Amino acid sequence: MxxxxxxxxxxxxxxxxxxxxxxxxxxxxxxxxxxxxxxxxxxxxxxxxxxxxxxxxxxxxxxxxxxxxDPVTWAAENGRYWVLQALMSRSRDPLSGDSPHRRALRTAQEALASGVGAESEPPPAHRAVITDLEVKLGIHRSPDELMARALVHADPDHDDWFASVFHLGLRIDQQTFDWALAAAQDASDRDRRRFGLDTINHLGIGLSVRMDVEDTELPFAREAEEFLRPLLHSEQDPGTLAIVIAAFTEHCSSDLVPALLAHADHPDPRVRRAVSPYLHTNTARHQEALGALIRLTDDPVPVTRTNALRTLAMSTVDTPGLRAVLAAHLADPYLDARLEAAVGLALRDDERGQAALDEIRSGIKNMNSPGRGRLSDIHHLLRVRAEAAEATAPGH
Known part of the structure; x- marks a missing residue:
């Protein structure tokens, strides 16, 4: 080493x-x-x-x-939420007498009370640490308490916010939805409203995370969709609109593309990123969706243009114009975007795509190399497709 x-x-x-x-x-x-x-x-x-x-x-x-x-004490004291998650990922029996979980919880509570790191940027995530450890230790907090923790910084990108909405989302019950809906309808407080909307979003996500419930439709899915759909047209705040879009896509399983197309060219990058994974060309509004996806391939946010390139790569569309778009991104500075462009060309039997995939593959050193997983999946897909073509060829 x-x-x-x-x-x-x-x-x-x-x-x-x-x-x-x-x-x-x-x-x-x-x-x-x-x-x-x-x-x-x-x-x-x-x-x-x-x-x-x-x-x-x-x-x-x-x-x-x-x-x-002590590593665990250091992470808890400094509010390093994700580092602490990693450090404790193999820890067992949180309810034992002096488990690392109990020790970390005490440390985070003391650090929060004393204001450790309060002036740093970004602020430490002591509240996220406390929220997560309390759940592991069976301590139940009300939605109002969890929201209060999130709204101290009122930043949807902060870990304090994430931990609160994530654990509320895991409850996936009508009572939590009703609370979130009431918060989301509070027009007097933007942050409270955002938190309610994000809780609705995470209630949709929660079903896929929880391993102890059947994979079935949430009892409030229709109610969520009926509440969220009008907001796609009426919401004026970009940050809130991005959350509305995320929540809508979690609770609505049909007619997504027509509802989202109007926001594909939104001036705020958060909104475009929220839309980008859900557009596809298998829709009655094919040309509009195709045009929006092509425009999104030039988005300055790497993840947004990668989402668009991946959708186009896997679509059935094959035109000289689309190939030109894909070829232009073979030089994209972002590996994932470059890889999706190469995939799109290779799936259309364009030699430039296979050459680009070979070049990317030559840079793969081991299983931990960036792009290795996606490259392996595509290699399998291309091989299966080639075998199917050979089996249906004349003479077989």
Whole structure:
């Protein structure tokens, strides 16, 4: 294990590079002092994917770092929500007498009370840590309490907000929906309204996350759709509209494209990103959807244009104009966008696509390399398609 190279990758917060380097680490490497030093550096840099990888491979999270700091205590005290999640991903029995969960909860509560990191940017996520640990310890908080935690910063991108809506979403009951609907209808308070809408969104997501419930329609799905559909046309605040779109797509299973097309060219990137995964050309408004997707391939937000390129890649449309769009993105600076453009051309038997896939494949070093999973899926798809074509060819 090349510790200097790994530490350099972590210092620049390059999780992908660090994970590629870690692929060659041996069991002895991950049992030694270097692995503990790397764990400390990754945690402090916020490289939670690296922390998670090390924990999965049994790097000891109970071992103090060089300065005597306990990893779990450090993450809880500093409000590092995702780092703490990774550190505790293998922890069991949260209800035991002095479990790491109880210790972390006490630490986070004390840090919040004393104002640790209150002036930092972004603010620490002590409330998210507390919310998550309380759930694990069987402590039930009301929706009003969880919303109050989220609204301290009132930032839908902050972990305090996420932890509250996520755990409310896992409840997937009518009572929680009714509470969220009332909050979402409160026109006097934008943040409270946003939180209500996001809770409705996460109630839709919750069904796919919960493993102890049947995969069935939520009892309030129709009520949610009827409430959300008019807001697609009336909502004026872009941040709120993005949440409305996300919630609508969770609760509405039909006629998505016509409802969302009007927002494909919205000036706010949050709205365009929310729309981009749900447009497709298999609709009566084929030309409008196709045009919107092509425009979104030039979006400045990498994830948005990747979503558009992926949809176009897998569509049945094949025109010189579309091929030109795909070919233009073979030089996209974002790997995922470049990969989807190559996939689109390869699926249309365009030699440029296969050449680009081969070039991307040549850069794959191991199973931790970026793009490896998608590339493997596409390789399988192309192979199956080639075998099917061969089986139906004359003479077979």
């Amino acid at each position: 090349d510790l200097p190279l790994l530490l350099a990758a972590v210092e620049r917060e390059d999780d992908d590079a660090a994970l590629e380097l870690l692929y060659d680490a041996t069991a002895d490497d991950l049992a030694g002092e270097d692995a503990v030093a790397l764990l400390a550096a990754a945690a402090r840099a916020g490289c939670e994917r690296v922390v998670d990888y090390l924990v999965v491979w049994d790097v000891d999270v109970t071992r103090p770092w060089d300065d005597g700091v």
